[in-house]
């Protein structure tokens with residue numbers, strides 16, 4: 019049984035079911051990120067693990083103990099809230115030690131742990147201040163400190179970085195990652211930022227409308243998205259989803275698309291399983307990440323199946339380290355991500371190279387990825 | 391051109407402001423005048439009042455009327471002055487205010503942070519109690535006090551005031567706590583704090599402004615109450631308001647107006663004091679509740 023086991027859990031408010039049969043097992047030391055658009059039920063699930071919301075159906079267990087009816091204070095869980103929820107009337111030091119005090123830990127031990135955590139988070143000089151006298155990043159650190167001193171079984175984070183400015187968010191992201199690598203704690207982390215999800219997690223649960231769409235490592239979720247929702251939600255700019263028709267070509271399968279000038283384009287697929295074969299002659303959706311479409315020099319050395327494609331360039335957007343190039347395929351805008359100094363001009367045709375190793379195919383009806 | 395328009399704007403501003411101040415000063419005087427008259431007459435010897443002008447300043451000021459009002463004036467049948475009744479009032483008002491404020495805070499805490507089925511209905515009923523006129527409850531209350539053996543006692547009076555005060559106390563604290571972030575309560579829960587510890591350690595320390603509002607409100611109401619005092623106070627537990635009435639109404643001998651004035655000021659002094667000490671928090675607390683809640 020996993021360390022934290024979310025088994026067939028549902029949640030309803032009245033007649034409205036907002037979480038449907040969620041099944042997630044989290045192993046000890048894992049960093050699970052729940053990611054999804056606003057209103058998909060991430061916070062609800064987190065609050066159910068914490069015990070702040072009732073569980074309508076299913077069970078949640080921690081360390082083989084079913085906690086459905088265990089009060090939040092008895093679950094040995096620590097939580098970092100989106101608003102940080104620091105007690106305004108207490109100093110930073112008191113904020114951090116409050117939990118230990120409630121658990122009857124003697125004062126000398128509290129002081130010692132406070133000193134340790136303050137050093138770890140570099141907030142030693144702030145201990146006597148009130149939360150109102152701290153910056154956003156400092157508050158965030160205090161909130162983490164409050165969770166860390168408790169030494170809980172599971173840490174829960176509800177969008178802890180969403181109140182910070184862009185730069186601080188990146189810094190704190192790195193710090194959280196380092197902290198996890200050092201402490202090897204079990205973490206469930208909620209965010210709607212897919213980059214945060216990809217960088218922090220050991221596994222990601224992508225959620226939408228109360229369903230877990232996919233549960234997997236960042237690489238699995240990114241390279242082999244379970245459906246078109248996951249494909250477009252994870253990654254920025256998001257995956258190009260291009261209508262195509264499946265054809266037989268050179269003994270394998272190929273996707274037939276239309277270029278910007280109406281020319282026919284055939285892209286040979288690496289995939290050739292029976293499942294995909296059954297779509298022969300039928301419409302499919304071809305998914306290609308922007309970074310899989312480059313110029314000839316930018317091709318991944320290890321790519322086995324690369325194909326050239328000449329097409330009209332509509333727009334180029336230099337973005338510092340990369341240049342984004344927009345063309346169109348099968349009537350849809352298609353973004354390519356290229357080196358910054360690539361020689362490409364809007365309004366002229368360009369020789370693109372597509373890394374078809376990274377291409378995936380979806381069923382246009384069910385929107386699920388076609389496996390095999 | 392634009393300069394001229396600006397000048398005009400400033401002039402109108404000045405005129406408006408002067409007007410506002412004149413009106414404000416007028417009303418301030420209007421309200422302070424009676425108090426001023428009471429004050430000057432309370433330090434005049436009696437003949438100066440009966441034989442002279444109420445508005446005139448005292449020619450021969452004396453504090454005898456105050457002494458008499460406090461300790462020797464005839465109240466009912468005994469010449470005790472207001473002193474024992476003043477004590478009664480304090481013994482009544484302190485516990486009544488304390489208990490009703492604490493209960494109001496607890497109710498507000500439960501109604502906002504420990505929501506349960508039907509909580510809004512209960513809040514509605516509590517609110518309703520704020521608007522029930524005193525007269526309606528007099529007879530049922532008298533019967534209840536009689537049944538539980540608290541008729542004519544201070545404890546009975548305290549009970550009545552607490553019951554009446556809970557409605558307003560709850561209203562104040564509920565609205566204040568509604569603006570208090572629930573995440574703090576949740577965080578404390580995760581930290582292992584229980585119901586009372588969260589109340590004591592997290593909620594109460596930030597309740598200062600609203601507690602002041604509640605205390606001033608309850609204090610003024612309970613101290614100034616006459617109807618409950620005269621109905622349930624019996625002979626032993628009469629509050630100062632009832633004693634003041636008895637003093638003024640006593641028909642024997644000459645009417646000592648100067649003593650009456652002094653007694654009236656004495657009886658009003660505590661509420662005045664509470665306002666002076668805590669008044670600025672009162673406004674602040676009211677604002678906090680209204681803006682955020």
Ligand SMILES: Nc1ncnc2c1ncn2[C@@H]1O[C@H](COP(=O)(O)OP(=O)(O)OP(=O)(O)O)[C@@H](O)[C@H]1O
Nearest residue numbers: 031034036054055056057058059060061062063210
């Ligand atoms: N008390 C409630 N009563 C009814 N519906 C609720 C209640 N609380 C939440 N919901 C619904 O449950 C769904 C999930 O809410 P939740 O707060 O978990 O979303 P979220 O994924 O955390 O979104 P966000 O990223 O905006 O925080 C939403 O559709 C919301 O409207």
Ligand SMILES: [Mg+2]
Nearest residue numbers: 060061062176
């Ligand atoms: Mg949320």
